[in-house]
Amino acid sequence: xxxxxxxxxxxxxxxxxxxxxxxxxxxxxxxxxxxxxxxxxxxxxxxxxxxxxxxxxxxxxxxxxxxxxxxxxxxxxxxxxxxxxxxxxxxxxxxxxxxxxxxxxxxxxxxxxxxxxxxxxxxxxxxxxxxxxxxxxxxxxxxxxxxxxxxxxxxxxxxxxxxxxxxxxxxxxxxxxxxxxxxxxxxxxxxxxxxxxxxxxxxxxxxxxxxxxxxxxxxx
Amino acid sequence: xxxxxxxxxxxxxxxxxxxxxxxxxxxxxxxxxxxxxxxxxxxxxxxxxxxxxxxxxxxxxxxxxxxxxxxxxxxxxxxxxxxxxxxxxxxxxxxxxxxxxxxxxxxxxxxxxxxxxxxxxxxxxxxxxxxxxxxxxxxxxxxxxxxxxxxxxxxxxxxxxxxxxxxxxxxxxxxxxxxxxxxxxxxxxxxxxxxxxxxxxxxxxxxxxxxxxxxxxxxxxxxxxxxxxxxxxxxxxxxxxxxxxxxxxxxxxxxxxxxxxxxxxxxxxxxxxxxxxxxxxxxxxxxxxxxxxxxxxxxxxxxxxxxxxxxxxxxxxxxxxxxxxxxxxxxxxxxxxxxxxxxxxxxxxxxxxxxxxxxxxxxxxxxxxxxxxxx
Numbered sequence: 330x331x332x333x334x335x336x337x338x339x340x341x342x343x344x345x346x347x348x349x350x351x352x353x354x355x356x357x358x359x360x361x362x363x364x365x366x367x368x369x370x371x372x373x374x375x376x377x378x379x380x381x382x383x384x385x386x387x388x389x390x391x392x393x394x395x396x397x398x399x400x401x402x403x404x405x406x407x408x409x410x411x412x413x414x415x416x417x418x419x420x421x422x423x424x425x426x427x428x429x430x431x432x433x434x435x436x437x438x439x440x441x442x443x444x445x446x447x448x449x450x451x452x453x454x455x456x457x458x459x460x461x462x463x464x465x466x467x468x469x470x471x472x473x474x475x476x477x478x479x480x481x482x483x484x485x486x487x488x489x490x491x492x493x494x495x496x497x498x499x500x501x502x503x504x505x506x507x508x509x510x511x512x513x514x515x516x517x518x519x520x521x522x523x524x525x526x527x528x529x530x531x532x533x534x535x536x537x538x539x540x541x542x543x544x545x546x547x548x549x
Numbered sequence: 550x551x552x553x554x555x556x557x558x559x560x561x562x563x564x565x566x567x568x569x570x571x572x573x574x575x576x577x578x579x580x581x582x583x584x585x586x587x588x589x590x591x592x593x594x595x596x597x598x599x600x601x602x603x604x605x606x607x608x609x610x611x612x613x614x615x616x617x618x619x620x621x622x623x624x625x626x627x628x629x630x631x632x633x634x635x636x637x638x639x640x641x642x643x644x645x646x647x648x649x650x651x652x653x654x655x656x657x658x659x660x661x662x663x664x665x666x667x668x669x670x671x672x673x674x675x676x677x678x679x680x681x682x683x684x685x686x687x688x689x690x691x692x693x694x695x696x697x698x699x700x701x702x703x704x705x706x707x708x709x710x711x712x713x714x715x716x717x718x719x720x721x722x723x724x725x726x727x728x729x730x731x732x733x734x735x736x737x738x739x740x741x742x743x744x745x746x747x748x749x750x751x752x753x754x755x756x757x758x759x760x761x762x763x764x765x766x767x768x769x770x771x772x773x774x775x776x777x778x779x780x781x782x783x784x785x786x787x788x789x790x791x792x793x794x795x796x797x798x799x800x801x802x803x804x805x806x807x808x809x810x811x812x813x814x815x816x817x818x819x820x821x822x823x824x825x826x827x828x829x830x831x832x833x834x835x836x837x838x839x840x841x842x843x844x845x846x847x848x849x850x851x852x853x854x855x856x857x858x859x860x861x862x863x864x865x866x867x868x869x870x871x872x873x874x875x876x877x878x879x880x881x882x883x884x885x886x887x888x889x890x891x892x893x894x895x896x897x898x899x900x901x902x903x904x905x906x907x908x909x910x911x912x913x914x915x916x917x918x919x920x921x922x923x924x
Contacts, residue, residue, distance in 0.1 A: 421736045518739075533760065
């Protein structure tokens with residue numbers, strides 16, 4: 330056996346990170362102080378555990394790092410998993426955090442004025458072109474997606490397109506922009522994800538982490 | 550520019566790949582597997598017959614201008630070997646052991662392996678359903694990889710027919726089974742628990758994944774219907790045999806893995822090497838021709854190459870212009886590479902370096918360039 334190579338845990342920046350932090354403490358991972366400093370430029374952090382480091386990347390990139398084996402474990406929303414559908418990812422634990430849902434929304438004054446059963450083609454602004462296309466294709470509608478990385482709610486107001494597909498948690502942002510949710514696509518929660526080859530070749534190191542996260546998620 | 554997923558093999562990598570293929574084939578030969586070489590292109594109806602229909606979507610087609618029939622470029626050599634075994638070699642005694650190596654072409658690469666053309670090397674063992682056949686194939690894969698320089702090999706043993714068997718026993722329909730398999734493939738415990746029938750059973754199966762001893766312990770405690778229990782018996786026998794034959798190989802079990810085993814009819818496996826992303830080969834049981842039980846594996850050379858140490862640079866001797874041909878012939882007879890200077894050079898040492906040589910011929914012998922004092 331080769332000397333132990335370090336394990337890398339990839340965590341998403343932003344919203345979900347706040348919810349993950351207490352879970353890290355519960356499974357016994359304490360990142361170095363710079364991790365909690367939002368201004369730190371550092372991207373990779375040591376932890377109290379020898380041979381385990383943490384990287385902090387954008388939520389979509391967590392899935393990419395883990396799928397390609399650059400990170401071995403990660404935390405990602407199932408919105409990201411649905412969008413990419415990487416065959417090399419396992420999602421063994423529902424961490425039960427970061428709850429929201431992904432939905433179709435349109436301007437309030439449009440609601441009730443058109444009949445979705447007559448659509449053959451619609452144009453949608455979204456961060457999730459694959460989920461959107463699949464959702465509409467399932468009922469025979471071709472969705473032309475305009476890929477945006479944020480501020481989706483602006484698109485209908487400024488005439489970029491009339492509908493958006495986005496994450497909704499309280500619905501406040503939609504309301505403030507004069508939009509109404511018309512259709513829910515899926516519920517979103519965050520999962521612990523694991524690289525397939527890493528789990529197969531290093532089960533003795535990775536399985537215990539899966540178990541610990543499972544216990545913490547069950548207890549919450 | 551070349552099309553996506555296609556590339557030129559350059560020195561020293563091209564020679565390195567050929568060397569690895571030679572070593573793999575030598576290992577296969579030592580177990581009694583005889584080499585066959587099917588053509589690159591075949592008529593579509595024979596190339597994609599039977600179980601091979603599962604790779605129809607990955608196959609490039611072209612029209613044969615002579616016969617005016619559609620042909621396909623092979624996307625996987627396994628089916629060609631099975632065709633040869635069950636037609637031209639149908640009368641040879643069983644079990645029949647065949648080996649092969651060659652290029653395959655696929656319409657699409659995967660995210661992890663964008664290559665559309667790569668080399669496959671493998672074996673097929675046709676006409677035996679015994680657990681000893683499964684064990685021989687797994688041990689051979691491991692020993693061939695080891696001889697080629699791959700260390701820390703692990704084998705994940707899968708039972709792609711177990712879930713369909715259990716679904717039949719529980720009268721779960723095809724469409725529900727489809728979504729169940731998707732959830733199992735992802736190891737998504739939450740989605741598995743949400744199924745109405747068999748949720749507890751399949752959740753338990755998910756727990757039966759991991760190192761062989763632990764997984765078998767969980768499986769043995771489970772109350773399985775007859776067919777599934779028979780698969781479990783075969784599995785534990787194969788694990789025992791492989792552990793005896795190749796104790797250094799790490800064995801993990803994953804009874805629910807299904808992706809990539811669309812045509813398999815029994816015990817199958819995936820090969821991994823520590824630190825290499827993705828799988829380096831896979832194999833398992835299938836039906837050759839109409840009814841012959843067969844098993845085999847194929848290794849993906851692009852991935853195997855990521856798992857072996859880089860090529861060792863061979864000794865390459867520069868012969869300054871004017872060295873006698875007999876001296877050069879002497880070096881070449883000893884198996885060394887001797888590169889002749891075609892024109893007189895101002896500085897022979899520089900010229901040797903420029904041509905990628907490691908040594909230079911001085912005063913009747915090859916001197917390492919680092920130690921060369923000039924002439």
